[in-house]
Amino acid sequence: MTQAIEVSSLVVEYRTKNGQRVDAVNDLSFTVQPGEIVGFLGPNGAGKSSTLKALMGFVVPRSGDCRIFGLEAGSLQAKACIGYLPEVAMYYPFLTPLETMRLYGELQGLCGSKLIQEAKDLLARVGLKDAMNKQNRTLSKGMLQRVGIAQSLLGQPALLVLDEVTSGLDPLGRKELREILKEKQSEGTTLFFSSHELSEVDMLCDRILIIHKGHLIEERGMVELKEDLRKYTVSYVGAASLLGLTENWSEDEGVCHARFTEKEQLVQAINRVHIAGARVIDVVSQEGSLEEYFIERIGRAA
Amino acid sequence: MKFRIYRALARGVVLESIRRKDLWVVAILGFLIMMTAGVLGFFGIQGLQVFVKDLAVSVLGIFGTIVAVLTASRMIPEEIKQRTLYPLLARPITRFDLLVGKLIGATVVSWIAFLMLAALTALALASFHVGFEPIMLQYLLCKMLGLAVVCALSLALSLYMTPAAAATMSLIFAFGSGMVVHALTMSYSAASGPAQFAIKALNSVLPQFSLFDLGSRAANLHWAPVPLWVVLFLLGYAVVYSAAMTLLAWTKFRRQAL
Amino acid sequence: MKPGFWCAAAFALVGTLGWQSVNVAAITNPPVRIAGLDAHDNSASASLLGQFRTNISAWLWVHADLYLHNGVHMRPITDGESKAGVSVEDAAKDGKEKLHEESLVTVVPPANRDFRGIFGDVERSVSSWQDMHQHAHNEPEQCLPMYRLMTWLDPQFIEGWTTGAMVFARDRSPGGTNRSMEFLNEGLRANPDSVDLLTELGYMTYTRKKAPLDAIPWLEKARDLGFSHRDTLPENERSALENTYRWLALCYRDTDQPNEVRRVTTEGLKVFSDDKVLDSLLRHAGEKGGNGATVAEGLRTGN
Numbered sequence: 001m002t003q004a005i006e007v008s009s010l011v012v013e014y015r016t017k018n019g020q021r022v023d024a025v026n027d028l029s030f031t032v033q034p035g036e037i038v039g040f041l042g043p044n045g046a047g048k049s050s051t052l053k054a055l056m057g058f059v060v061p062r063s064g065d066c067r068i069f070g071l072e073a074g075s076l077q078a079k080a081c082i083g084y085l086p087e088v089a090m091y092y093p094f095l096t097p098l099e100t101m102r103l104y105g106e107l108q109g110l111c112g113s114k115l116i117q118e119a120k121d122l123l124a125r126v127g128l129k130d131a132m133n134k135q136n137r138t139l140s141k142g143m144l145q146r147v148g149i150a151q152s153l154l155g156q157p158a159l160l161v162l163d164e165v166t167s168g169l170d171p172l173g174r175k176e177l178r179e180i181l182k183e184k185q186s187e188g189t190t191l192f193f194s195s196h197e198l199s200e201v202d203m204l205c206d207r208i209l210i211i212h213k214g215h216l217i218e219e220r221g222m223v224e225l226k227e228d229l230r231k232y233t234v235s236y237v238g239a240a241s242l243l244g245l246t247e248n249w250s251e252d253e254g255v256c257h258a259r260f261t262e263k264e265q266l267v268q269a270i271n272r273v274h275i276a277g278a279r280v281i282d283v284v285s286q287e288g289s290l291e292e293y294f295i296e297r298i299g300r301a302a
Numbered sequence: 303m304k305f306r307i308y309r310a311l312a313r314g315v316v317l318e319s320i321r322r323k324d325l326w327v328v329a330i331l332g333f334l335i336m337m338t339a340g341v342l343g344f345f346g347i348q349g350l351q352v353f354v355k356d357l358a359v360s361v362l363g364i365f366g367t368i369v370a371v372l373t374a375s376r377m378i379p380e381e382i383k384q385r386t387l388y389p390l391l392a393r394p395i396t397r398f399d400l401l402v403g404k405l406i407g408a409t410v411v412s413w414i415a416f417l418m419l420a421a422l423t424a425l426a427l428a429s430f431h432v433g434f435e436p437i438m439l440q441y442l443l444c445k446m447l448g449l450a451v452v453c454a455l456s457l458a459l460s461l462y463m464t465p466a467a468a469a470t471m472s473l474i475f476a477f478g479s480g481m482v483v484h485a486l487t488m489s490y491s492a493a494s495g496p497a498q499f500a501i502k503a504l505n506s507v508l509p510q511f512s513l514f515d516l517g518s519r520a521a522n523l524h525w526a527p528v529p530l531w532v533v534l535f536l537l538g539y540a541v542v543y544s545a546a547m548t549l550l551a552w553t554k555f556r557r558q559a560l
Numbered sequence: 561m562k563p564g565f566w567c568a569a570a571f572a573l574v575g576t577l578g579w580q581s582v583n584v585a586a587i588t589n590p591p592v593r594i595a596g597l598d599a600h601d602n603s604a605s606a607s608l609l610g611q612f613r614t615n616i617s618a619w620l621w622v623h624a625d626l627y628l629h630n631g632v633h634m635r636p637i638t639d640g641e642s643k644a645g646v647s648v649e650d651a652a653k654d655g656k657e658k659l660h661e662e663s664l665v666t667v668v669p670p671a672n673r674d675f676r677g678i679f680g681d682v683e684r685s686v687s688s689w690q691d692m693h694q695h696a697h698n699e700p701e702q703c704l705p706m707y708r709l710m711t712w713l714d715p716q717f718i719e720g721w722t723t724g725a726m727v728f729a730r731d732r733s734p735g736g737t738n739r740s741m742e743f744l745n746e747g748l749r750a751n752p753d754s755v756d757l758l759t760e761l762g763y764m765t766y767t768r769k770k771a772p773l774d775a776i777p778w779l780e781k782a783r784d785l786g787f788s789h790r791d792t793l794p795e796n797e798r799s800a801l802e803n804t805y806r807w808l809a810l811c812y813r814d815t816d817q818p819n820e821v822r823r824v825t826t827e828g829l830k831v832f833s834d835d836k837v838l839d840s841l842l843r844h845a846g847e848k849g850g851n852g853a854t855v856a857e858g859l860r861t862g863n
Contacts, residue, residue, distance in 0.1 A: 014559065056392055058560040076394040084392035090385040092314060094321035099314075106310035107393035109303065135321070151389060352627055352698075353705035444686065484667050490675050492640040498675070505676060513679070518688040522631035523698065525688055532685045535678070 002070040004159050004190040005032035005055065010064035012050045012214075024050035026214035028064070032192050034158075037185055039205035040194040043298055047214040048194045049087055052163050055192075056084055068159060080108070083157035085148045087164045093137035097123055097147045100136065101154060108155045122150040127176060141168040149177065153184070160184065162193035166200050178203060198290045202226075210297055217301040229288020232266040233259045238278025245269050255281060307395050308403040315407025316414070319373065325411070329418045332365045336426035352522060354430045358423045359441065359517035365419055367476045370412035370449045374456035375468040377404050378555070387560060398552050405457055405548060412449045417442070437527045441516040444533065447540040448514025452476050454547035455509055461554040480512030509543060617714035624706040628697045631688030634664035641665065646673070666692055700727045711747065718756050719796065721747030725760060729768070737768040755793070756800035758782035763807050772811035779808040783824070790831050802832050809841045821845040 012025040025047040032038045042048050053059045054066050057074020066073035069081055091100050101119035105111075110118070123132045126146040131139060136147065145168040152160060160181075166174050174197075181191055181204060195201055201208060208225070210218035235257050242249060245268055248259040256278075260266045266283070273280050319325060336358060378401075381387040390400060420442055424434050455475060459468035486501050493501060514536060519525035626633065637648055648664060668689045674680035683689070707724030710717055721744060728740035741764050748757045762778035765771050786793060786801035793801060805828030812820035825842035829835065 053560065056388075058388065058391060060557055060559070076396065079392060080394040082392065084389065086385060086388040086392075088385050091389070092318055092386055094318045095314065099317065103310050103314045104389060104393060106306055107390065107395050109306075109394070111306060148389070350705060352702040356627075487669050487674060487676065487680075488635075488638065491644065491673065492638075502675060505679070510679060510683075513682050513686055516686050518626075518631035518633075519686070522627075522688050525631070528685045532682055535682055536686075 001034070003031045003067070004034045004036070004069060005192055006067040007031070007051070007055070008065045010051065010054060010066060011062045012047070012054050012059055013062040023214055025054065028211065028214065028216055030209055030216060030219060032190060034190050035185065035188055037181070037191040037204050037206050039201040039208040040192060040211065041201065041208055041294060042211040046211045048211060049163060051211070052161055052194065055161060056082070081158045083152035083154065083160045085152040085162040085165060091136045091144060091147055094135055096133050096135055097128055097150070098132045100147060101151055104151045105154050110155055118154065122153050125180065126150045127173070142170060142173055145169055146173065149180070157189070159190045159192065162191065165193045165195055166197050174200065198294060202290050210294065212298055212301045218297050225293070226287060229290070229293055231259060231261060231286045231288060232263065233257055233284040233286065234266060234269050234273070234280060235282040236273045236278045236280045238273070238276065240273040240276035240278040242269050242272060304399065307399050308406050311400065311403025312407035312410055315377070315404060316410050319411040320414070325369070325415045325418060328365050328369055328415055329422055332361045332419045333422040333426065335361050336423055350430060351432050354427060354432055355521040358427055359521050362416065362419055362423055363445065363515060363517055366412065366416040366445060366449055367452055367473070369415040370408070370452040371456045371469050371472040371476065373411050374405070374408040374453040375460045375472060376465045377408055377457060377460065379460055379465045382560060391560070397556050401457070401548055401551050401555060405454055405544070408453045408457065409450045412453055413446050416446060416449060435520070437516065437520050437525060440527050440533070441520040444514045444516050444536055447536050448511055451509060451511065451514070451540050451543050454544035458547040458551040461551050475509055476511050479508055479510060482508060483510060483512065510539070513539070613714045617710035617717045617720065620706045620710040620713070621720070624703040627702045627706065628700060629692070629695070630698050632690060632692055633667035634692070635667050637665050700730065703727060715747070715750035718747070718751060718754050722756055722760050729764065737764060740764060753785055755782045755786040755797045755804060758785070759800045759804045759807065763803070766807060766811055772814045776808065776811050779804055779811060783808055787827060787831065802835060805832070806837050809838065813841065813845070818845045
């Protein structure tokens with residue numbers, strides 16, 4: 001099956017002001033399946049934007065290969081399949097959102113009343129129905145971000161490449177965006193986005209890729225990752241030996257608390273408590289912190 | 303399809319320029335300069351005709367060129383700086399399409415400014431009881447062709463140097479190329495063989511903006527309109543030179559990291 | 561020794577030389593200066609502004625030439641062209657030659673001297689170019705705005721005033737004469753010690769208004785100024801002084817004052833010993849009485 005995105009051994013190089021070469025992306029390889037939502041994470045300067053620029057053809061890689069649905073990244077056919085949201089939302093200040101959408105739609109090969117209707121529908125969908133005829137320079141940062149989201153959805157692209165997608169949005173805006181993106185996924189659209197909002201990544205993504213100093217350091221499915229990060233706590237009263245199951249044990253006013261990272265260990269612990277005649281008071285399953293995981297992973301890679 | 307792309311890009315440029323109100327400032331300034339000629343009115347109408355026409359074509363030429371240079375030289379660098387280029391190039395258009403569309407937009411903006419100023423100038427001339435002669439129409443047409451070449455040159459230079467440097471170089475070419483060409487013609491007969499070859503080469507490469515300027519014919523008395531073949535030659539020269547400048551711009555832009 | 565030391569030494573040396581040259585009389589400067597002009601010596605911005613005004617008025621002077629040639633750009637012939645036998649574009653003798661030089665050729669060359677092929681043909685078609693051999697000139701009235709502008713910008717530009725006045729005076733009606741004299745008077749207010757302007761006013765009063773008695777005060781003032789600074793007058797003022805003596809002598813002759821004619825012509829011949837007009841006037845004044853002829857002979861031979 002043709003991958004939505006296929007990056008192999010990508011190297012993106014920049015020249016600094018004093019002529020030195022710096023590798024922003026170094027031997028990066030990953031794939032994205034059609035219909036997936038993949039989060040692309042990394043600290044500032046990790047190479048996320050450079051990777052996205054290579055996918056869009058804004059930079060020419062020094063070596064390696066980027067393909068969009070089997071087509072060379074940056075080619076007209078590849079770009080025809082992509083809806084792109086740049087990192088910093090800047091649009092022509094003296095055009096209105098509707099004129100902006102019309103401009104981008106015409107460049108995409110759309111035209112006429114169909115384009116205008118689609119533009120209006122998308123702007124209404126992102127909450128800009130009342131602002132579609134105001135000049136962009138009068139809009140707030142969040143509203144401009146919504147314009148950006150709307151323009152990336154023009155023409156119903158098969159792949160959405162979104163750089164810092166929730167930047168500038170209020171919580172309501174983020175919720176609306178999540179709904180839009182989930183809707184798009186249900187229609188079969190592939191999403192590939194970078195974000196610093198790990199909560200959004202947590203809620204949306206099927207898979208995450210973590211990049212640091214131009215290298216891919218982690219690639220995990222979200223289900224599997226959440227499972228790994230989950231923590232279990234059993235609270236009981238009485239005497240029971242949990243030796244060998246956990247060392248994370250405490251007592252507080254006669255109540256014992258034992259913490260486990262594996263579900264198997266939890267089940268064995270509960271059995272031992274019952275066998276020992278102790279009484280289980282509470283069993284808690286707690287999701288792990290993606291942020292802590294991210295920080296720990298970056299720290300390990302440094 | 304290409305036509306739609308160029309039209310969309312050009313429309314964006316024109317809308318932005320008109321709403322920025324830069325063109326209005328230029329038009330008003332030029333009109334005010336023309337009207338100051340009125341203070342010389344006590345000389346009587348006879349003496350003033352050539353002077354006001356001369357002033358008119360000078361104002362039109364200078365302001366038209368300045369608008370063209372400033373519009374075209376800032377176009378791509380500002381798009382890169384303000385990051386408005388990314389959503390454009392994310393569309394299925396080539397970088398060459400982008401350059402052509404932007405060039406057409408800059409040219410149209412220059413023409414709008416020029417024609418606005420020409421309309422106000424015609425009013426000013428009418429107030430001095432100076433008629434608008436057919437040769438003035440030829441002047442306007444040829445000047446517009448020249449402005450297209452100026453835009454192409456400025457756009458190309460803006461990709462190789464900073465916008466300020468590109469604007470400066472473009473203005474030097476636009477206002478100085480005539481002097482350089484005349485110096486070349488003056489020195490040709492006394493030059494050695496290799497020097498003559500170099501002079502010919504330089505003459506063929508230099509943009510010949512003075513060819514598009516019918517101002518002195520339009521301002522002075524009893525000059526006949528130019529023949530059709532001259533206008534067609536200028537059209538061809540404008541197309542060829544602008545295409546060459548666009549290709550030069552594309553050579554730098556096509557692999558430029560954004 | 562460090563470069564800074566040598567720079568300071570160089571400045572000190574130049575400064576010393578400059579200090580010493582303060583009292584050296586300038587040979588080519590006009591004999592008197594308008595008070596405001598002294599600002600140029602002390603203020604850099606005033607000096608720059610003065611330079612700008614002077615350059616613009618000089619450009620306008622050249623531009624006036626362009627109007628006379630109906631927009632055809634002309635330039636002086638080069639030595640190389642002269643040696644190669646290129647002929648100048650002589651003006652027809654239409655009475656306007658005095659307004660400008662005529663050792664000129666067209667800036668855009670004719671086809672037989674143009675290597676540019678079709679580019680040259682196009683330029684000759686689009687610019688105001690024509691074969692200027694034996695050309696005539698446009699009416700100089702079209703240049704009046706130029707003269708007006710250049711004298712506004714640079715009121716000390718005497719030739720602007722005098723040439724403009726001459727153009728006004730082509731209208732031989734009383735209106736034209738009055739406009740010409742108003743223009744000259746305006747110039748005189750800006751340049752009260754100009755021999756040329758005073759002489760032109762005297763000339764206009766004498767020839768157009770036919771009032772030699774009224775002309776005499778102008779001419780006497782010009783004479784007095786010119787004679788007292790005769791050794792330091794610039795070229796155009798010196799040339800005007802010669803005319804001053806001539807017109808003054810004629811005025812005294814027409815008002816039947818032979819003694820004054822002799823006084824004026826005698827003094828004039830001391831400055832312009834080869835002037836045949838003054839010589840003739842002195843001789844005629846001598847015929848009416850006195851030793852005019854002897855005085856004239858004496859002045860010529862130096863006895």
